[in-house]
Amino acid sequence: MDVERVIDELYGVAPGEFVAARDARAAEARSAEDPAAAKRIAALRRPTLAAWASNRFVRERPEDVGRLLALGETLREAHRLLDPTTFREAAGQQNKVIAAEVRATAALAEEAGHPLSASVRDEVEQLLRAVLADPDIAAEWSAGRLTKPPEAPIGFGGITPEILPPRPPTPPKPDTGARTAAEKAAEKAAAEAARKDEELRSAEAQATEADARVTHLEEELRQARSDRRAARAAVAKASDAAREAHARANEARTDRA
Structure with missing residues (x-):
């Protein structure tokens, strides 16, 4: 049995049907006298609705996945180099890209008969912000096998251009060296x-x-x-x-x- 193919197939199944499908495939592996495959399949965890919707998005929209991964690399590199100009430009794209991909994820889920509530959409959004900030989460997300999103945003996922303005030039000090009450x-x-x-x-x-x-x-x-x-x-x-x-x-x- 091709276990990797089976796992990919199962994480495309809706959460309500996952357990039955998983158990059926594990039973097939046991019938085929492949205990290692049966054990691995039986240990798979059912995805939450947000994770399933994200997995579906990854499978259906590979071009958008590539765009988000590239944006994450740009943001992380600018953050590492403390480059506010590049960071502001990429962060300006961030909110637009995330909003568009949350809408696309919700649309795909609704087409499959599982509309997303506002709270589940929030989970998808926080997942996408974590994807931008953390390359490990990005790799896991892009594999399409998530069981649940991260519980909270990490790193710079919540930073916007307004929070990271360009560093202003340092004004010259007064000749007297005294600061006013206004300063x-x-x-x-x-x-x-x-x-x-x-x-x-x-x-x-x-x-x-x-x-x-x-x-x-x-x-x-x-x-x-x-x-x-x-x-x-x-x-x-x-x-x-x-x-x-x-x-x-x-x-x-x-x-x-």
Whole structure:
């Protein structure tokens, strides 16, 4: 069995159908006496809706995938070199590209019968920002085998051109060396604004992480309820079978007597 092909196939299956498809392919591997393949397939985790939609986007829109990967390389290189001009230019493209690709991801999911809620779209957006910032996440995303997005944006994913202005030239110092009260007030205000910006970024990251946890738990709850229904049905079936077996046993004892 070509395990890599099977894995690619499974991560194209919608989340609600994933478990049944995975278990069926694992059973095929066992029937083919390929225990290593069966073990690997059985260990695959069901993707969240956001991860599945992202996997579908990667498979359906390779040109857009290449564009986002190239933009991520440009942003990371500018960030590494502390090049504000290049970073501002690339960051100016970032929000437009991400918005367009979130819309495309949602459209593909809706075509497949699984429209994305606002919270799931937010998860897709945060994933794309992480792709721009982290080459490892970019590689995982572009393979189309995600099981869940990162829980919060990382690196410079949330930086916009407004947050990274060009460095202004240093003004000449007054001949007297004395600073005015206005200059001191301006410095204090700038420091306070920077602190508030940092608090805002921290609060946004916490909110995004909480949203991701809620979505993941909701997915697990839906799966648990489905498993419970299946288990109860199995109990009822087994109970009926047991009663029939006892009845046949009693009839056999009566006939023998």
